Amino acid sequence: MRDVSMAMITTVQQHILQQQQEMLKSTGREPTGTFSWLLSGITLAAKMIEAKIRSAGLSDVYGAFGAENVQGEQQQKLDVYANQALLHCLGLRDSVAALVSEEDEEPVTFNRDAETGKYIIVFDPLDGSSNIDVNVNVGTIFSVLRRMPAELGTLEESILQPGFRQVAAGYVVYGPSTVLVYTTGNGVHGFTLDPTIGAFVLSNEKMRMPEQGSYYSVNEANAAGWPEEYRGYVEMLRTGGLKKEYSSRYIGSLVADFHRTLLKGGVFLYPPTLKQPKGKLRLLYEANPLAFIAEQAGGMATYGAGRILDIKPEGIHQRTPFCVGSRREMEALVAAVSPAATSASAR
Numbered sequence: 243m244r245d246v247s248m249a250m251i252t253t254v255q256q257h258i259l260q261q262q263q264e265m266l267k268s269t270g271r272e273p274t275g276t277f278s279w280l281l282s283g284i285t286l287a288a289k290m291i292e293a294k295i296r297s298a299g300l301s302d303v304y305g306a307f308g309a310e311n312v313q314g315e316q317q318q319k320l321d322v323y324a325n326q327a328l329l330h331c332l333g334l335r336d337s338v339a340a341l342v343s344e345e346d347e348e349p350v351t352f353n354r355d356a357e358t359g360k361y362i363i364v365f366d367p368l369d370g371s372s373n374i375d376v377n378v379n380v381g382t383i384f385s386v387l388r389r390m391p392a393e394l395g396t397l398e399e400s401i402l403q404p405g406f407r408q409v410a411a412g413y414v415v416y417g418p419s420t421v422l423v424y425t426t427g428n429g430v431h432g433f434t435l436d437p438t439i440g441a442f443v444l445s446n447e448k449m450r451m452p453e454q455g456s457y458y459s460v461n462e463a464n465a466a467g468w469p470e471e472y473r474g475y476v477e478m479l480r481t482g483g484l485k486k487e488y489s490s491r492y493i494g495s496l497v498a499d500f501h502r503t504l505l506k507g508g509v510f511l512y513p514p515t516l517k518q519p520k521g522k523l524r525l526l527y528e529a530n531p532l533a534f535i536a537e538q539a540g541g542m543a544t545y546g547a548g549r550i551l552d553i554k555p556e557g558i559h560q561r562t563p564f565c566v567g568s569r570r571e572m573e574a575l576v577a578a579v580s581p582a583a584t585s586a587s588a589r
């Protein structure tokens with residue numbers, strides 16, 4: 243009999259089912275497929291966004307949409323398109339109880355009972371959108387939380403759970419190739435979109451962040467507004483304080499800067515500034531998902547005085563200082579800034 247099995251490719255959905263089978267093996271239960279169906283909403287939306295971005299120069303999708311989002315930022319046309327694509331694709335998934343987007347002031351909630359609507363998806367539909375018109379990598383970032391049982395909390399309280407409660411997180415980088423990286427707490431795995439078959443195919447399994455890198459990534463134009471300890475830390479890197487030569491890389495698209503840090507090691511930081519003493523980047527849909535991935539890949543993520551994943555959120559668009567990277571650089575950063583950060587935040 244001719245063997246028809248083609249063990250060549252593994253798609254994201256297959257990989258999630260395999261991971262779940264692994265996890266459930268000890269219980270004898272079979273994965274329900276709910277989770278992989280849920281994540282297929284993200285991969286479908288990512289393919290729609292990718293297609294729009296690839297032909298952006300040929301169709302009228304560059305430039306501002308003509309409205310501001312809740313952050314007071316000029317929305318780009320592709321911000322709005324990406325947001326609609328994710329809301330549409332995820333809204334069709336029965337297991338979704340609420341969707342929280344960087345582009346929307348309030349969560350979109352669905353009238354689904356707790357048995358069915360088990361998950362909350364928080365996302366930044368198009369990160370780095372200020373770079374779209376200049377054809378620089380942009381991305382989509384997502385975080386998945388499980389809804390708390392009614393006796394433990396409301397849907398709103400379920401949205402504001404600390405980052406260590408995430409059941410999955412990931413991002414898509416729209417660059418020379420389109421890459422999706424995700425974790426469900428069982429390692430970090432990368433998939434590349436194969437345009438010939440329209441599927442995200444496993445390309446980097448069990449990704450590890452190098453113990454130490456050779457890049458630091460920060461917007462040095464803000465240096466005058468940083469607390470002195472952060473200036474001292476960057477100076478220490480620049481002057482061989484970690485017994486290694488460092489070069490600077492800053493794209494200004496968080497997903498792209500993070501993806502490089504995940505692959506090559508080093509450190510990315512967006513410290514507090516005089517203009518934004520609470521930091522610029524958003525906790526729920528930028529810092530938390532990337533911190534979860536960094537820790538799962540052997541790295542670390544801090545806001546200065548502590549671990550990003552331990553922050554108890556107070557609002558869905560809350561900002562935070564965000565530093566993430568390889569263990570060596572991060573341990574030195576925590577040693578350099580945490581005492582001061584603690585006293586600063588107490589002020």
Ligand code: FBP
Pocket residue numbers: 315344366368369370371372461494495496497522
């Ligand atoms: P959004 O585009 O999703 O608002 O993200 C904010 C962001 O563009 C990050 O991607 C990036 O790391 C940062 O802001 C760049 O900020 P700055 O221009 O102040 O360095």
